[in-house]
Amino acid sequence: MNKRYFHRVKKGSYSLHPVFFGSTTLQELIEEISFDNQGYSSIFALIDSGVPAEKVTAFLGNEFPASNRYVVEGGESVKSLASIAEIWDFLMVVGADRHSLLVNIGGGAVCDAGGFAASVFKRGIHFMHVPTTLLSMADASVGGKTAINWSSTKNMIGTFALPAVVSIQSHFLESLDRRQLLSGYAEMIKHGLIADDSHYEEVLKSYVNGEIPSECLLENTVNIKAKITERDPKENGERKLLNFGHTLGHGLESLLGAKEDKGVLHGEAIAAGMIGEAYLSMEYGFSQEELEKLITTLKPLVSHAYFSEDQIPSILESIKQDKKNEGNRIGMTLLKGVGEGLWTEKLSIQKVEEGLRFIVKVLSNQTK
Ligand SMILES: NC(=O)c1ccc[n+]([C@@H]2O[C@H](COP(=O)([O-])OP(=O)(O)OC[C@H]3O[C@@H](n4cnc5c(N)ncnc54)[C@H](O)[C@@H]3O)[C@@H](O)[C@H]2O)c1
Known part of the structure; x- marks a missing residue:
């Protein structure tokens, strides 16, 4: 052993x-x-x-x-x-x-x-x-x-x-096949984005090379999640940080994940969700430059999460069922910067729609 x-x-x-x-x-x-x-x-x-x-x-x-x-x-x-x-x-x-x-x-x-x-x-x-x-x-x-x-x-x-x-x-x-491996990197990238900028950079290096991450990198990523979870096991506050990318991502997964043979994978939907939520984070301090870097980085993942503008109403219906909502305000985790998440935000449905429209724009630019 x-x-x-x-x-x-x-x-x-x-x-x-x-x-x-x-x-x-x-x-x-x-x-x-x-x-x-x-x-x-x-x-x-x-x-x-x-x-x-x-x-x-x-x-x-x-x-x-x-x-x-x-x-x-x-x-x-x-x-x-x-x-x-x-x-x-x-x-x-x-x-x-x-x-x-x-x-x-x-x-x-x-x-x-x-x-x-x-x-x-x-x-x-x-x-x-x-x-x-x-x-x-x-x-x-x-x-x-x-x-x-x-x-x-x-x-x-x-x-x-x-x-x-x-x-x-x-x-x-x-x-594990390569697509599944890359999908797993989405959650590691998320851990870096919400809590640790140097972990973010380390994860990106390993992800770009498409390699199996070292056990040390895995341990660091697990430590980020474990520490947050230990401080807030029932998700009353800080644990919501771990939902970054998941409000929009789960909405996409509900729509696209059920396709018979080639639905979107969890990490791919979360990657697309992270792009939309990072875009909405710009009002809270996340920079245009970091957003562009994220879009370029996540390109291989989000290309599998393709959806069109006319599917946005169905995605919004699913997002309205999200456990994090309060009344008609949609609970969403945003970013102030790389390594700095914000978990308290409640957004209007119009803002959420704006995030989804931004993802559609990114996806259609990528397919041109
Ligand atoms: N509980 C939590 O905190 C939490 C957090 C994140 C995600 N999730 C959930 O995790 C799920 C996604 O998990 P996933 O990405 O592992 O996908 P998955 O469990 O759907 O597995 C993906 C595929 O990989 C295959 N597979 C599993 N191990 C393999 C191996 N060693 N070699 C080859 N193939 C293998 C499976 O048979 C399956 O076909 C989602 O349902 C998501 O909601 C839960």
Whole structure:
């Protein structure tokens, strides 16, 4: 085992939940978290079908019973009530009890769905996340939000529930295709934009080269999220910073994500949302120069989030359902500058529409 990066996120985030970095096995993780004498009566695994089977077995161990594994198709379809019902059926059939552990191995969708299923099964059982996409390593697996989608609105139903442990092992990224890898960078770029200008620059270097990020870069990005989340676990204030790009992005995802074969990926929708929200941030101090740099940087991502002016009313309808709204004011996180987010803004629907129109303009310039 590579011990170099096998450690908890240091200081602060430990009280949130432990995060381990580096190649490891289920057995080793169980030993590490048994500090509170947590004994599990049984262990089950929810497995994303996109993860190579040999990597799953190397992690779970050859002795892990086949009957305790439940493989689901990866991607957004698992975040539905029908899929959650199937996971509950599985847990019932295999005899999971309140001292069982559910290990979620997969992308952000599997982590969100598995976390949700576990957090309410028998009023809540422990779960572990083993994220296998860049987006789930950098963001979705950390911080204790679980969710499913409802009536095409993203993340409408969910819980705040902390995983017992998160294990981030970048070797899982070796099988991820390039588009998915770049999509994951969107959330890392967001972490830099809202909280840390030097992290932003470091992330951009790795993203532009299209490489698998170093574990050190992953750790820095997770630390940003973990620290914010620890200070505001239930999103009463500061945690809203992490929603930068997500008000417009979720609206786009609701419209474009459902397309049968080639919908927009989460990070791509968030990248487009970040452009619209950075544009609206110019009234709060974000510079034209930084906006242009962001547009150029995010070009490979947003080209997949194409939509037209006549789709704006449907996107606005979905944005009006957003959890962050108060009455007819739309909650949005903006930026004062690179590394400095503002989470308290409530905008009119006209302003939100202006942000969407700006994205359309950027996208149509890119396709000319
Ligand atoms: N809970 C949170 O705080 C939070 C934060 C950000 C995003 N999210 C959620 O995360 C989801 C997006 O996650 P995502 O980008 O990981 O996408 P995803 O979970 O949809 O996975 C993308 C694809 O990658 C495949 N895959 C997974 N691991 C693989 C591997 N190692 N090799 C090859 N293929 C693999 C999956 O099967 C799937 O087809 C969205 O639903 C979003 O709402 C949640």
